[in-house]
Amino acid sequence: MSNSEQNSTIEALFVEERRFPPTEEFKAQANVASESIYAEGKDFENFWRAQASRIQWQTPFKETLDWSDAPFAKWFVGGRLNITESALDVHAKSTPDKVAYYFEGENGDTRVVTYKDLYHEVCKFANALSDLGISKGDRVAIYMGMVPEFPVALLACARLGAPHSVIFGGFSSDSLKDRIIDASAKALITCDESWRNGGRVPLKETADVALSETPSVEHVVVVQRTGAQVKMVEGRDHYYHELIKDADDERPAESMDSEDPLFILYTSGTTARPKGIVHSTGGYAVGVATTHSMVFDIKEDDIYWCTADVGWVTGHSYVVYGPLINGVSSVLFEGVPQFPDKDRYWDIVEKYKVTQLYTAPTSIRTFMKWGTEYVTKHDLSSLRVIGTVGEPINPEAWMWYHEYVGNSRCPIVDTWWQTETGHMMIAPLPGVTTTKPGSATIPLPGINVEVVDQNGNPVPKGSGGYLVITQPWPGMARTIFNDPQRFKDVYWSRFSKPSENKWVYFAGDGAKKDLDGYIWLLGRVDDVMNVSGHRISTLEVESALVDHPAVAEAAVVGREDPTTGQAIAAFVTLKGANQGNEELIAELREHVAQKIGKIARPASIVFTDELPKTRSGKIMRRLLRDISEKRQLGDVTTLANADVVKEIAEQAAKAA
Ligand code: WTA
Numbered sequence: 001m002s003n004s005e006q007n008s009t010i011e012a013l014f015v016e017e018r019r020f021p022p023t024e025e026f027k028a029q030a031n032v033a034s035e036s037i038y039a040e041g042k043d044f045e046n047f048w049r050a051q052a053s054r055i056q057w058q059t060p061f062k063e064t065l066d067w068s069d070a071p072f073a074k075w076f077v078g079g080r081l082n083i084t085e086s087a088l089d090v091h092a093k094s095t096p097d098k099v100a101y102y103f104e105g106e107n108g109d110t111r112v113v114t115y116k117d118l119y120h121e122v123c124k125f126a127n128a129l130s131d132l133g134i135s136k137g138d139r140v141a142i143y144m145g146m147v148p149e150f151p152v153a154l155l156a157c158a159r160l161g162a163p164h165s166v167i168f169g170g171f172s173s174d175s176l177k178d179r180i181i182d183a184s185a186k187a188l189i190t191c192d193e194s195w196r197n198g199g200r201v202p203l204k205e206t207a208d209v210a211l212s213e214t215p216s217v218e219h220v221v222v223v224q225r226t227g228a229q230v231k232m233v234e235g236r237d238h239y240y241h242e243l244i245k246d247a248d249d250e251r252p253a254e255s256m257d258s259e260d261p262l263f264i265l266y267t268s269g270t271t272a273r274p275k276g277i278v279h280s281t282g283g284y285a286v287g288v289a290t291t292h293s294m295v296f297d298i299k300e301d302d303i304y305w306c307t308a309d310v311g312w313v314t315g316h317s318y319v320v321y322g323p324l325i326n327g328v329s330s331v332l333f334e335g336v337p338q339f340p341d342k343d344r345y346w347d348i349v350e351k352y353k354v355t356q357l358y359t360a361p362t363s364i365r366t367f368m369k370w371g372t373e374y375v376t377k378h379d380l381s382s383l384r385v386i387g388t389v390g391e392p393i394n395p396e397a398w399m400w401y402h403e404y405v406g407n408s409r410c411p412i413v414d415t416w417w418q419t420e421t422g423h424m425m426i427a428p429l430p431g432v433t434t435t436k437p438g439s440a441t442i443p444l445p446g447i448n449v450e451v452v453d454q455n456g457n458p459v460p461k462g463s464g465g466y467l468v469i470t471q472p473w474p475g476m477a478r479t480i481f482n483d484p485q486r487f488k489d490v491y492w493s494r495f496s497k498p499s500e501n502k503w504v505y506f507a508g509d510g511a512k513k514d515l516d517g518y519i520w521l522l523g524r525v526d527d528v529m530n531v532s533g534h535r536i537s538t539l540e541v542e543s544a545l546v547d548h549p550a551v552a553e554a555a556v557v558g559r560e561d562p563t564t565g566q567a568i569a570a571f572v573t574l575k576g577a578n579q580g581n582e583e584l585i586a587e588l589r590e591h592v593a594q595k596i597g598k599i600a601r602p603a604s605i606v607f608t609d610e611l612p613k614t615r616s617g618k619i620m621r622r623l624l625r626d627i628s629e630k631r632q633l634g635d636v637t638t639l640a641n642a643d644v645v646k647e648i649a650e651q652a653a654k655a656a
Helices: 003-014 024-029 036-042 044-054 083-094 115-131 149-160 173-183 203-211 240-245 282-296 313-325 344-352 361-370 395-405 484-492 538-546 582-595 621-628 643-655
Strands: 063-066 074-077 099-104 110-114 140-143 164-166 187-191 194-196 199-201 219-223 237-239 261-267 275-280 303-306 329-333 356-359 385-389 412-415 449-452 463-469 505-513 519-524 528-531 534-537 551-561 565-574 604-607
Touching: 036 044, 044 063, 044 282, 074 282, 083 115, 083 149, 083 282, 083 313, 099 115, 099 344, 110 115, 115 149, 115 240, 140 149, 140 173, 140 203, 149 164, 149 219, 149 261, 149 313, 164 173, 173 203, 173 261, 173 275, 173 582, 187 203, 203 219, 219 240, 237 240, 261 313, 275 282, 282 313, 282 385, 282 412, 303 313, 303 344, 313 329, 329 344, 344 356, 361 395, 385 395, 395 412, 449 505, 463 519, 484 505, 519 528, 528 551, 528 565, 534 538, 538 551, 538 565, 538 582, 551 621, 565 582, 565 621, 582 604, 604 643, 621 643
Parallel strands: 099 329, 140 164, 140 187, 164 261, 187 219, 219 237, 303 329, 303 356, 356 385, 385 412, 565 604
Antiparallel strands: 063 074, 099 110, 194 199, 261 275, 449 463, 463 505, 505 519, 528 534, 551 565
């Protein structure tokens, strides 16, 4: 966002005076109830060394952190483990009949998966994958809907030491193809279809299109979900249920070095090419287990529900690894909040007596729009802690969540983190930290963040700037797959001083530090949009638009949207005689959906003869954002083609 926007946002946030300290009742039972934890966290290496006992180590580590090759970190050096032993074996032994997942399917079908069931299912599938030739170090792509076999697929890969690369099931065949090729995945695990919002998502059919151009994939495993007839290629494609039918239900876990990669997850950046974020095993395991337990105040009898899709990092860390390592019972949910009716979430909370709910601000804003009656008709008294992730939550949505979902009683944990950080970084501890509506509060113990100005100097309290992380943390991304230089350039170049051996991670977010030192996230400062909590690069959408034969040039900006946070606004110039009309708008939106996925479909498209450019030829996105958000236009004196702005504003007004 521009400076003036950022300043006005900061001003607006200054007036937030409401404070919510933990209640005595909550404090009395909290896992972490003493402020002293923050002091302990100051010695971050010692803090994390102590947390490492949450994990099963086959061989103890010798050194907590090796930062000598910064910014490439090594955590728990020399330690050996397999993350599935912490997630499965321990619990299958101590609490075999405890439920790992209550699966709640979109059509109301349910399955109960105990820790023992999950353990054996994972072993079986690991054996089946091994029989197909998958072994340690091979990359396996996963493109699935939310069924119990989804976590099973991740865990089976982890059991073998084969890094998984999950591609969200809403992505297009092109997106899937690019990611499979980048990781040269040897196998793909998918479903015939998945259920979503009363309809079917043709996963296998979409995968088949990608697979025609991905020679690295030798085997495809298909989980039957809807039972649809799908094309099965002889020798390449196998049904999951047939593969595991006779597979052995025991499988020793591959011994992994703490630093061996656990998974790759692609995320959008400021270029059109997604980055394969690589996470390693030991540090990630410790990071997700610690944060999940502390921030959600996890207890043995809890029923925890994170609504995220396993296709995103939130699903990896807080549907699969964190909750399983902590041995909690979770709800695994397939579907959408509005199907079969708008009280679907609250129905589930009541049915399972959910104790922790973790969801996204965009959903909360949608619930607000639908009205309180859907919430109030259900008994939500089981809830103890409620959380949010993915984007800033505006204070009014926070208050609504507090009042109607949390019954003015549950602490709200607004958790800031990223695909790259692996686990939560800024969030309250519900038994300790006083919350303020709209602020993610302060960094977790063992984490150090700062808000800096453009020269990298910490801003005074009460000012805004760029959010940076100033010391390494266990779950941090280790690199970008096959591109360590890009890892350095993107995250570690802007504010680091390598000559002084000072390494500072730049998150790409703007933030404000208030007078109490609380952090208020203000959104991305780069060309990444945040639509319903999903990161989409402006360049990626522009490339998809320009890929259409009628389009000469395109500029894309995120404009503020009351429900989705940001909405994608596109400005397009056409080639030659092409006419910009309703049909073409529909066609272009569909084209982007085809190229990237439905989540990237522009909300609005405006045709224009020219795009506003600086004299050096750069598109002035700031102006386009002003137009999209109907603001007084900023400075246009640097424009080469100043007249065009007026014309675009008129077009945009007509289109609105
Ligand atoms: C944004 C999702 C404000 C932020 C876990 C970040 C947030 C990006 C919050 C990462 C929050 C995430 N408050 N903004 N609590 N949580 N973000 O990689 O812009 O999908 O950089 O990871 O989401 O998105 P990602």
